[in-house]
Amino acid sequence: MRNFSCLEVNRIKALFLEETTLDYQLLGLGLLSLVFVFVDHTTNWLDGSRSALTIVTTPIVVTADLPNRSARGIEDIFSSREDLRGRITGLESELIFLKVKTEKMAALTSENNRLRGLLGSAAKLQDNVLVAELIGVNPDPEEQEVVIDKGAEDAVFVGQPVLDSRGLVGQVVEVTPFSSRILLISDERHSVPVQVLRNNLRLIAQGTGIGQRLELLHVSSTADIKVGDQLLSSGLGNRFPVGYPVGVVDRVDFKPGKPFAEVLAKPNAQLDRSSHVLLVFTESRVLEKANTGFEKSGKRGG
Amino acid sequence: MGDEKTGGLVVIWITIVVGMVLAVVPMPQFAPVELGFLRPDWVAMVLVYWIIALPHRVGILTAWLAGIVVDVLLGSLIGQHALSYVLIAYVAASLYQRLRMFSVWQQASILFALLGVNELVGFWIESIAGLKNWSLWYLLPALSGAFLWPWVFLILRFLRRGVGMT
The missing domain is CATH 1.20.5 (Single alpha-helices involved in coiled-coils or other helix-helix interfaces)
Known part of the structure; x- marks a missing residue:
């Protein structure tokens, strides 16, 4: 040749x-x-080139989301006047309701902070949040990950907790300049320290990878836990802030002869439906960010 | 001559990017989650088509580059898709003359084997990295890919003839 x-x-x-x-x-x-x-x-030597390459891949993710986005837009165009008016009235009444609640919350927060100040505890309850929009979902149903439209440019950092309006969604595992990847709490590789609201029982909630389910690990068969118990993040492990709703226990199975009970919970957050999420900036976290790097093993092995 | 060549290259990469978009396009809300298991590896199919049709222009290097981009796109370990694409590109480039002679459904059965290898390599790397357990479901994308092959083949051939690439 x-x-x-x-x-x-x-x-x-x-x-x-x-x-x-x-x-x-x-x-x-x-x-x-x-x-x-x-x-x-x-x-983590390749992380730099990975975020450089996302400049190529982000347009692909955004393009893939277009049909969804335009479907939402078309829905808005074709919804009738009455529908919209009804929706606005509904939202207005909800707004008033929430305002009242927030005022009460503000009073409680300031009181709580004053009491904490008296006790000499440094932890403040005020968190800053940033709203982000979902732009992609990991196509592999085995991996419960989503992509959002905020990245390093908006000071998003790896390990940052993510909420939606109802509860804990997950944490950031990969940050690129204009987008970041979130591991949901229902992923098999993810677990979150929780406590039961009713009696402060501390547990670990691990994702199951199947649908919207969390599994509580190592619940001793004598533990006081029942269906309907609300689980809050316990703040242990220093990754998630204290007191955000994580899930509700929906199955408790004490097996005779087994050391641990089988307990399943349903996440509060609408993991498969919410299109907007909140990124939480806790004050202590922001300071901590400077001196703790994110360990690779935590993301891949966990 | 040179212009035609770069023009052809642009068309090839556009189809590869379309494959990437299809790889991440979200499933509609009403679809059951299980449908996600049926999503074939579009990029691998597009690559195999171009390697069979234009083996002198699209080869292992193109497959490798596309694989690296897919790795970043899907957030998998960098090199995972690149490795499996390189392997299937090698097989396709070695067999392209025979593959051209086959009927489209015979090609589909070869595609099933290739896409199966693709999934296996991906699974192999992920299991070494300690990420997954094996189940036969991993071969489902290969099966759906094989069934969709005739349409991919016809569309891409129509496109190739339309822009006059031989």
């Missing part, structure tokens, strides 16, 4: 691909990929 002039090659095309070239390419690029996999799994 090398003997043909350039023109001839163009005209008739080589009949066979050169087998040796193929072999070398397979060997070279295959080994390179394996090295990349190894390096990416064990270190």
Whole structure:
């Protein structure tokens, strides 16, 4: 094939691909990929190139979300005047209701902070939040991850807790300049320290990977827990702030002869439905961010 | 000649990017979650088509580059899709003359094997990284991919002939 002039090659095309070239390419690029996999799994050296490449992939994710987005827009155009008016009235009454609640909350928060100040405790209950919009969902049903439209430019950091209007959603596991990836609490690789609202029993809630379910680990068969118990984040482990709703216990199975009971909970947050989430900036967290790096093993192994 | 070549390359990469969009497009709300297991690896199918049709222009290197982008897109370990795409690109590039002779449904059965290898390599890397347990469900995307192959094949061939790439 090398003997043909350039023109001839163009005209008739080589009949066979050169087998040796193929072999070398397979060997070279295959080994390179394996090295990349190894390096990416064990270190974080490739994170820089990953976020550089998201400049290419973010438009793809946004494009993929377009049908959904335009469907929502079309729905708005075609909803009738009465529907919209009804919705506005509903929202207005809800707003008044929530305002009242917030005022009461504000009073309680300030009182709580004063009491904490008296006790000498540094923990404040005031958290800042940033609203983010969902732009993508991990297509693999085994991996419960979503992509949001806020990234490093908005000071999002790895390990940041994420809420929706009803409860804890998950945490940030990957930050790129304009988007970030959130691991949901229902993912198999995720667990969150919780406590039961009724009696402060401390437990660990792990995702099950299947649908909207959490599993409570190592619940001793004598533990005081029952269906309907509200679980709050306990703040242990220093990742999630204290007191946000995580889930409601919906199945308790004490098995005779087994050391641990089987307890399942349903997350409060609408993990598969919410289109807006809140990123929480806790004051202590922001300070901590400077000196704790995120460990790779925490994300992949957990 | 040069212009035609770059033009062709643009068309090829556009189809690959369309494959990537299809790989992440969210399932509609009303669809059951299980439908997600049926999502075929569109990028792998597009790559296999171009390798069979234009083996001198699209090869292992293109597959590798596309694989790296897909890895970033899906948040998997960098190199995971790149490795599996390189492997299937190698097989397709070695067999392209035979594959061209096959009927489209025979090609689909080969595609099932290729996409199966693709899924297996992905699973293999993830299991070494300690991320997943094996179940036969992982072969479902390969099956759906094989069934969708004739349409992918026809659409891409129509496109290729439309822009006059040979």
